[in-house]
Amino acid sequence: MSLTFYYSPFSSASTVHAVLEELGIPYEKVRIDLQKGETKKPEFLALNPNGVVPLLVQDGAPIFESVAIILHLGESYGEKKGLFPAAGLERAKAFQWLVWCNVTLGEALSRHQRNTSERIPKEQHNAKAAEIAKADVEARLSILDQALTGKNFIVGSSFSLVDSHLVGWAHYVEMCGFALAKYPTLQAYVKAGIARPAYVKVMKPDA
Ligand SMILES: N[C@@H](CCC(=O)N[C@@H](CS)C(=O)NCC(=O)O)C(=O)O
The missing domain is CATH 3.40.30.10 (Glutaredoxin)
Incomplete structure (x- = not known):
């Protein structure tokens, strides 16, 4: 293989x-x-x-x-x-959060970047669309923050590949200018996740 x-x-x-x-x-x-x-x-x-x-x-x-x-x-x-739940309802939750991350959170972030990023010509930016996208990203970060209330992991009782993906995404959202301080549970989750050796390794420029 x-x-x-x-x-x-x-x-x-x-x-x-x-x-x-x-x-x-x-x-x-x-x-x-x-x-x-x-x-x-x-x-x-x-x-x-x-x-x-x-x-x-x-x-x-x-x-x-x-x-x-x-x-x-x-x-x-x-x-x-x-590092991944067995088939059944817990795995369904893993599917749910992985898809939510790319499709729902990712959609709002991509809309925000489309209307604010320096890599997109300014004449293609739309201030109103950027404002709506910003509110949408923030609402979606709140959803994740609330889903993490009282727990260290999004699915099950130990770290999983779903946490690995969500942490990477939330860290990227932060790098795009969204302060995580408004979402204390999510902020603590990201802080713990980005300290993991696997994440530290892939974030090195020579990774
Ligand atoms: N939905 C895709 C997105 C992949 C994607 O957009 N990749 C970008 C980098 S973030 C890319 O390779 N772009 C090609 C390029 O810039 O030439 C996924 O999650 O795999």
Whole structure:
């Protein structure tokens, strides 16, 4: 069995990278330079026609979308290692939070970035849309903050790959300018998560 992970540091690949490190399974890394347009080269597009990282190739079969990769790794390796819930309602909660993170929180953040980021030409920014997106991101951070009330982990009673993904995302939201101080439970959760060796390792520039 072979696993090849295509990634770029500080990108959507980072949470998958942290998940692979949490699992401690053998995998080969292929670092992709986004600035050089390496995801748009024919050999990469043949594996992922979306032209984005992350991409995991298992025994020659490419799998794209970070959440799909994490779900697959969770089912294949995480459960045995106590890092992913067994099939049943707890696993359904794992699916729920992973999908919520990318689809619901991610949607609002992407709308916010679209209307505020320096990487998007100013004439394409819309102040009202940015204001609405900001309120939406904040409302979604509150949902996560409340869901964590009284617990250290989002699903079950121990750290899981779901926490790894949520921590990475919430940390990224913070880096985009959203102060987590308004969400004390979430802030403590992120602080603990980013101190984990797997996360520290993938956040190094030479990761
Ligand atoms: N929904 C995708 C998003 C992947 C994505 O947008 N990746 C960006 C980096 S954050 C990328 O590779 N962009 C290609 C580029 O900038 O050339 C996932 O979660 O896997």
